[in-house]
Amino acid sequence: MSRFTIVFMLTMTVVMAAHPTLAASYAVGTCKPTLPSFANISAAVSSVPPSSTVLVCPGTYKEQVTISQPLTLQGITSANSARAVIAVPDGGLSTVPDVYFGPVAFQVMVTAGSVTVTNITVDGTGGGGNGCFNFILVGIYYSSGSSGTVSEVTTRNQINNQCSVGIVAENFSSTSESVTIQNSSVHDVDGVGIYAVTDQTQPTLTATIKGNTVDVDGGDQGIQAVFNAGSVTGNFVSGGVEGLLLTAPASIASGNTITKSYFGIFAGIDGVSATSNKISNSVIGIVTTANGTTFQSNTITRTTTGIDFRCHTATVAHNTINDATVGLTSVPASFASPNTFFNVSTIRTGGC
Secondary structure, eight states: OOHHHHHHHHHHHHHHHHOSSOSOEEEESSSOTTSOEESSHHHHHHHSOTTEEEEEOSEEEEOOEEEOSSEEEEEOOBTTBOOEEEEOOTTOOOOBOOTTTSSEEEEEEEOSSSEEEESOEEEOTTOOOSGGGTOEEEEEEEOTTOOEEEESOEEEOOOSTTOEEEEEEEEOSSSOEEEEEESOEEESOSSEEEEEEEOOSSOOEEEEEESOEEEOTTSSEEEEEESOEEEEESOEEEOSSEEEEEESTTOEEESOEEESOSEEEEEOSTTOEEESOEEESOSEEEEESSSSEEEESOEEEEEEEEEEOTTOOEEEESOEEEEEEEEEESOOTTOOOOOEEEEEEEEEOOOO
16 A cells, blocks of 8 residues: 555545534435434434535425525425425414514525525415514525525415515625525415515625516515516516516516516616516506616517506617507607507507
């Protein structure tokens, strides 16, 4: 045996002795008997080494989970099921203070990064209270200073007198963070489906919201982006007062399908861009209450009003509006750009 090999083996022995538990895979439940296992998710995420993978066996886990270190929380398939459900504990949910939302009753809270949550169902049945008078009910809550990815999850039944959110990503610190929310299902939420927010003048949260299916029939907003950087792309949104509420500078919304919202897209701040979206069965397809917005190549079908300028300056071009009472309304007199209209009773109204 060479001297180099001996030195290497001795070094590895010292490292292993100093770190008896290294990042690996661990199980919650009994479906992975060859892995170290825990009876519940909370015990696992607080005990495993950083950057470990916690595999959750199918079943229902009535607990409130806090993840305060980098790791992956992943539901797995076993026997004939692929659904691991985090449900409300029998004693209800405790709350934490939040500078933006006030008290938050969370089901899964992430306080560090990077944390990935995948193939997990978060069910809020029984977790609601007296609405915002008590707390905001949140399914998955990436709190300020955290980062990571939510992928292939389901949040459902967050019902709290219209004071609930399926998934929240926020950052109120000066350190930049990023959260990706993708390919997930959010439904039966009576507040907001997905909410991304930061309060920093230069946004310190990059939120990428893509490929999700969000149903907030009877709720407020499907997806709301407030002051953060990032993009909203390729989502399917149904219901809500606003399908997409964009009040973040330079928000980019593209390739989304939005239906059955009062406002398909509501742009509330300068610089918002919405392109190549499909909007249908809304009262107003797109509305802007800010200047310098851009709406291009959108298809708007079966609305009372296609696009409402609210007398603001906007780039509105190459949109197709079909089956509307009014195509463009409250349009500045100086506006002139090409758009296409089919089956529209009045193409344009002014008054500005």
